[in-house]
Amino acid sequence: MAARHKFLFEKDFDEETEFFDEPEFASGPMLGEGAGTAVEEEPEPEPEAPTFSQEDIDAAREEGYRAGHAEGLETGRAEATAAAEQANADALDRLSQRLEELSAQVRGAAEQRSSESLEVALSLVRKLFPALTRRHGQSEIETLIVESLERLREEPRVVVRVADAQLDALRERIDGLAAKSGFAGKVVLLSDEDLAPGDARADWADGGAERDTARLWREIENAAARALGADRAADTLADRAASDNGAHETAGQTDGNGPATTGETDPASGPETGETANTPDRRSA
Template structure:
């Protein structure tokens, strides 16, 4: 059969209606079958289950022991802290009681000493006066004169002792005994041109009491600042 092409038509190359090898779609890949799951026997399953239960029990027991130990430790620390606080309070109370007891004992001893001193002065009112005068005469033996003032009740007795005291101490001057209506027995005042000594038992007692009071007040302040 012959086909006549019209005039002016372009001749086209004949192509077969087929695809090239590159255009051919690849065949769908075949899906692989899943691997079979491993199978174990019932005995092995029970054995593994028992081991897992044992491990879980051991882990739980260890955690429980640890928690219990921490709880006991916290309780012990709390109890120790409370015990420490109670001990501190008890020690503070004990220290306060000891200071008060010590202060009472010192006051009592001082009171006893005052009473003994009063009894001794009543028995020998010039004992301390003579001792004090004897201590002054030796270092002051070159002094021209010494004046000693004592209570009026003791003037006569002291005048009778002056001569022996002057002789014993090699005192070169004169000793004048003067009576006083305001002095308490046991007190005296010794004067010389460059100085003098006063024995006043009342002021001495006041100074001792003040020293004791200052001592305990200082200890109280020190204990508060610690």
């Protein structure tokens, strides 16, 4: 057994020490020496330049021509299609604008014809109205009397006023009209110089009814003017009404209060339209 020696710390580590002083390492290369030295490799031979025959060149040229031609055709078709679509769109826009213009012209012509037709019809009615009043005025008055008396069977007394020219003819028929309507009261028939031929007014205790052809005609003219819808038409109607004033006078004039159409009326304002107008104070037949 080897003897043990006590370590006395007498070793000086600052002294130069030559490592690897063993004979086998002194002459040999150190570890890693020459590790970074590149090994020279033989250069690769340069690739040979490709060679093409004339046939290859001609084939490539033909293929390029075909490809370019096809691409040109496709581009040309696309451009032609786009141009045609734009031309069609422009043509449709112009056609649409023209149709709108024609439509406006047609509407204007139709409105003009409608206005002219209404004016002609109104002029004809204005010419015929006096004759119609003379021919049918009496029957209209009788209808007013009968319808009034049918609803006034409990009234003790009804006063009927007509134009003087129609008084005698109605006096002969008034009793028959009262019996036809079932009216048992008294019917008083009077003439009124303010009433035109064809007009009549019936009064009872709490109301009345009247037929006023002058106001009826004015309402017809006002309705026609509203239908025409233009100041020009209204002026035309007014001018024609003035020129045909004689016809109006024949048809009948209103009294000082200006009552109008046949119909049930309000004593204060008169009827607006129609044959009759009911109010608490004046009821129509």
